Amino acid sequence: MTERGAPTPERTRFAQWLRPGSNPRRELLAALIALLVVIAFGSLMMLAAGKAPGHVWSLMVTRTLGDPYLLGQVLYKATGVTLTGLAVALALDAGLFNIGAEGQVTAGVLACAVVGVTLPAGTPAVIAIPLCLLAAAAAGGAVGAAIGVLRVTRGAHEVITSIVLNSIVVGVALWIGNEWLFRGGTTTGGKIAPGAMLPQLGFGGSAVNASLVIAMLAVAAVWWLRNRTTWGQAWRAVGQDPSAARSVGISVGRVQILVMTGSGALAGIAAANFVMGHKHAFEEGLGRGTGLLGIAAALLGRMHPIGVAIAALVLGFLSSGGLAVADVVPKELTEMLLGVVVLAVAAAGPWVRRREALT
């Protein structure tokens, strides 16, 4: 970032404190400290609302875990957040902060629903499901690729382009919906072909569905790519030290664009959870918030695919738990805790590292 006109792909900031898997004990410690900070902050806010924190937390746990429907809702939330969390973690691994998962989910939801509606009603599942998934991944991937290309060729900061593209994607999706998809006066489009629908998993009629399996497969796939292939080595090398990566012959720009495309595709696949598994249609606002939760899941999960899945469960619990105790404290509390999670993890990582350096 020194010379005028020089592109600025060198960035090692994230990797300096987020070297994934390098020291599992330290990563776990940082995540636990962050969780404690979040619980402490949440308790303070409950006190501010005039409620006893212990009572509210225990109510949140007993109500959520005791009710199969709410438990199912936790899993439903966690399914989407696992996928967006993987998306954000994948990009962070390569030194890029993709906060555009929000827009990529919307793009995926739109594409998935459009393909699902277009398919003839008799399409068998073996054709319909892969086609819809592919459409969702392609749409999300295209948005991610745009961010990556702007970053590599124009040096535009991916956080700013992501946010701008989020607004544009959501606005354009609403326009397409209003113009062509939504049925008379509603904000819901037509139903997708029955073959593209994923079965529900029960849990008292909650929204959790078979895309949970897709999310678990994605966790395994990202883990494998990241730890067992030269691909994974390349993208992590770019994240840790771009100039070193370049000197061993890795095309940094190409890796960054590919990683952003893959990241966007993962976020797009989250559409399976919302469209194919739950609503079976395009709906205004469907999947909103999943991208933001994904940022928190990626950081809390310390970039590790399995960590991300566990973090997604924790965040899904907080999110549904907040609704479960909405009669006691405002449900906005858990929305606020989302920001605290990200802040606490960002601060806890370097703190743990410094403490270890001292002892």
Add this chain to the structure above:
Amino acid sequence: MIETLFSLAFLTQVLRIALPYALAAMGGAITERAGVIDLALEAKLLFGAFAAAVVGHATGSPFLAVLGGLGAGMIVAAIQIFCALRLAADQVIVGVALNLLALGGTRFLLQLFYGEGANSPPVPTFGSSLLGNPILWLALVAAVALPFAIARTRWGLRLRAAGDRPDALVSVGVSPVRTRLAAALVGGALAGAGGAQLTLAVGGFVADMSGGRGYIAIAMVILAGWRPQLAALACVVVALAEAINIQLQVAAVGIPSELAQLLPYFLTLAVLIIAGGKHGRPPGSLGKL
């Protein structure tokens, strides 16, 4: 249609829309010139807007409301500096985290204070005359004084040193952290005032009323090569696009409203494609400790 674009009312409208953008951009420019990546502008705008509503509603004074906005912006800046410099947390992530916190936090406080999900109770305003609005004067003074202060005063010299060569600052016995904190507090106050303008322009706080303005503002800072007065000017252009869009809606030209609303975002995207991150020279130590 054409006459409206040259009327005084239209100019007033442009300036009114430009104020939050321009104040946030100038605040972001000083913070970044001191070497701190400022992606928390959105949080400063939002908390500033909320604090203005709370103070304005409680006291009935729009002046105190502006002070509330200033204060909230400074508090957010202080938290940002504490996390980024004392705790050495990643500056980009701190910014995004604070924005998320502001989004949920203002909604939570709205619920807690007023039992409302989306709107605050009405807040007294400065009336329809823009010249009677002290936020306009604050912005104008800032646009003139900041370039001078940065280029010609000791404060400005230290601020630039903190951004470019913090080690040089250390060698003359000045703390870069303290210099950056001071710059960020001034920047936070400006962005907070921009937030107050959001609330005072419509006479109340609305959840998520900043709507991405902080991010657009920081894109304009990059476009302007980290010069506050040019960043403010770029924000006036964004405001012009927004105002023209409102006029187009009134004139019902037939552009879908969902797309017309995206005009500032398309404009920002175009700016990013053309200028990217390499227009002008960023402070040498931007984002480093």
